[in-house]
Amino acid sequence: MTSAFNPPVDLPGNQDIRIIGPRGSGKTVFMAALAYWPNADPNSPIQSVDPYDNASGELIGMARDILADGRQLPPTDPGENADSLPIYTLLITLKPRLLNHPIAALKNKSIRIQVSCREYPGEILKDLRNISSSSSLLNSYLDDCATASSLLLLIDGTANKSDKDYAQALENLQKQLSDRLSLDTTRLRNYRIAVVFTKCEQAQLRSYWKDINNFVNWKFPAVQTVVNKWRTLWGCSTNYFFCSAFGTKGINPQPNFKINVRNKDGTYGVIDNPKVWRPLGLVAPLYWIQTGQEDPRLKI
Ligand SMILES: Nc1nc2c(ncn2[C@@H]2O[C@H](COP(=O)(O)OP(=O)(O)O)[C@@H](O)[C@H]2O)c(=O)[nH]1
Ligand SMILES: [Mg+2]
Numbered sequence: 001m002t003s004a005f006n007p008p009v010d011l012p013g014n015q016d017i018r019i020i021g022p023r024g025s026g027k028t029v030f031m032a033a034l035a036y037w038p039n040a041d042p043n044s045p046i047q048s049v050d051p052y053d054n055a056s057g058e059l060i061g062m063a064r065d066i067l068a069d070g071r072q073l074p075p076t077d078p079g080e081n082a083d084s085l086p087i088y089t090l091l092i093t094l095k096p097r098l099l100n101h102p103i104a105a106l107k108n109k110s111i112r113i114q115v116s117c118r119e120y121p122g123e124i125l126k127d128l129r130n131i132s133s134s135s136s137l138l139n140s141y142l143d144d145c146a147t148a149s150s151l152l153l154l155i156d157g158t159a160n161k162s163d164k165d166y167a168q169a170l171e172n173l174q175k176q177l178s179d180r181l182s183l184d185t186t187r188l189r190n191y192r193i194a195v196v197f198t199k200c201e202q203a204q205l206r207s208y209w210k211d212i213n214n215f216v217n218w219k220f221p222a223v224q225t226v227v228n229k230w231r232t233l234w235g236c237s238t239n240y241f242f243c244s245a246f247g248t249k250g251i252n253p254q255p256n257f258k259i260n261v262r263n264k265d266g267t268y269g270v271i272d273n274p275k276v277w278r279p280l281g282l283v284a285p286l287y288w289i290q291t292g293q294e295d296p297r298l299k300i
Contacts, residue, residue, distance in 0.1 A: 006108065006109055008093050008104075008110035008111055009103075009109050009110070009111045010111075010112050010113075010114070011111055011113050011290060011291060013290060014114050014115075015115060015149050015150050015192070015286075015289050015290050016116050016149050017115060017116065017117045017118070017148060017149075017150050017152050017286070018117070018120065018144070018145050018148045018150075019031070019119040019120065019151075019152045019154060020120050020125070020151060020152070020153050020154070020173070021125070021155060021156075021198075022122045022125050022155070022156070022159075022265065023122025023123065023125075024075075024122065024156065024265060025154045025155055025156045025159075025198055026154055026156060026198035026245055027076070027122070028073050028076055028119060029067065029073060029245045029246075030154060030196075030243065030245050031056075031059055032059045032060070032062045032063040032067060033067070033245035033246075033277075033279040033282060034090065034282045034283070034286075035051055035056050035057075035059040035060045035063065035088070035090055036059070036060050036063030036064060036067075037279075038068065038274075038277045038278060039275075039276060039277055039278045041278065045094055045095045045295070045297040045298060046094055046095075047093040047094060047095060047110055048091075048092075048093045049090055049091070049092050050090065050091045050093070051089075051091075052090055052091050052114065053088070053089045055086040055088050056089060058086075059088055067270075067271055067274070068271070068274040068277065069274070070270045070271055070274060071270060072260075072268070072270055075121070075122075076121045076122075077121070078121040078137065079121070080137075081140035081141075082118070082120070082140045082141045082144035082145075083140070083144065085118055085119065085120070086118065087117065087118045088116065088118070088119075089114065089115070089116040090114070090115055090117075091112055091114050092112065092113050092115065092283055092286065093110050093111070093112045094111050094112070094283075094287070094295075095110060096109065096111050097297065100291070100295060113287065113291070117152065118144070118148075120141050120145075124138055124141050125165075125166070126169075128168075128169040128170075128173050128176075129165060129168050129169045131172045131176070142173075142176045142180065143180065145173075145177060146177055146180035146181055149191065149192070150191060150192040150194070150289045151191075151194070152194050152196060152289070153193065153194065153195045153196065154196050155196070155197055155198065155223070156197075156198055156265065156267065157197030157198060157199055157200050157202070157205045157219075157242065158202050158204060158205065158262070158267040159265055159266045160264045161264050162265060163220045163223055164222045166220070166222070166223050167220075167222035167223045167225065167226045170223060170226045170230070171226045174229075174230045174233070174234075178233070178234075185235075188234040188235060189234065189236055191234055191236035191237070192236065192237045192238075192288070192289045192292065193230065193231075193236065193237070193238045194240075194241060194285035194288060194289055195216075195223070195227060195239070195240050196240075196241045197215070197216075197240070197241070197243070198244065198245065199244060199246075199266065200242035200243060200244045200280065200281065200300065201244035201246060201248050201256065201257060202244075202255055202257070202267055203255070205242065208242070209242060209300055212240045212241070212242060213240065216240055237292060239285070241281060241284050241285040241299070242300055243279070243284070243285070243300070244279065244280040244281065244300075245279050245282065246271050246277065246279065247278045247279050247280045249272065255272070256273055256276065256278075257269055257270070258270050258271070258272045281298070281299065283298050284299050
């Protein structure tokens with residue numbers, strides 16, 4: 001909670017983010033875990049995450065009633081068009097870091113960012129791969145996406161053999177957005193793309209926590225090539241992150257996760273012990289999208 005006597009400094013700019021990723025990559029769980037922010041660590045640099053609107057209040061309900069009850073969320077309904085999907089707006093309050101926010105730090109003030117996110121259904125990645133048969137629904141998502149200022153691309157880090165499929169979809173996404181934004185070079189340059197690998201509490205990702213570039217190079221080389229090309233063509237910023245909405249548990253940390261299914265698309269299951277549920281790395285990509293800066297305290 002923020003103090004009424006020493007209100008936080010609001011960082012400028014309200015990034016309008018679109019969340020894109022295959023079905024089951026963890027998009028809704030990411031947003032729900034962020035909004036709910038269970039078992040906040042008093043030593044964490046993140047002071048609080050607060051809903052700003054009714055839609056994000058509903059996310060908290062989903063997290064509390066479904067995830068914290070050890071169940072899976074239903075898939076997101078594709079909706080009639082992009083405008084029928086909710087935009088979730090959250091306020092994230094952080095303890096300042098002298099290096100990034102010297103004035104706030106010296107005044108002992110918190111800093112606050114406001115992020116607005118709209119999640120697209122995973123099906124659009126499939127539609128993007130077969131763009132020739134493009135539907136009016138896909139076009140409505142692409143038109144909406146072109147109005148945003150940044151992308152949060154969520155990929156299940158445990159997925160196998162999906163690299164080329166994702167890369168193909170992302171290449172087409174880049175081309176479609178380029179067609180829609182081609183005259184606006186400032187917009188292109190200011191675009192920020194965060195590629196976030198979810199479910200990183202899983203054993204096969206743990207050894208890469210400190211070496212994400214090596215991970216991307218090894219596991220998602222085609223995605224890496226497309227993202228590099230995208231950055232060069234637009235002159236925009238791109239970055240990679242790991243996160244886990246479920247986190248770990250115990251002194252010798254183990255995934256706080258009970259597995260139901262593992263297949264080539266990824267890993268699916270439920271929270272093992274909701275009482276100690278504490279997400280990892282959810283704020284780092286949003287902070288980077290908002291400020292263009294990295295805060296090492298937020299990274300895992
Ligand atoms: N192991 C693990 N599984 C997760 C995590 N986040 C999501 N999942 C799993 O992925 C499934 C799909 O997540 P969801 O957010 O509904 O996917 P969406 O289709 O991208 O919105 C969930 O039901 C969980 O089983 C995570 O942090 N760790
Ligand atoms: Mg969803």
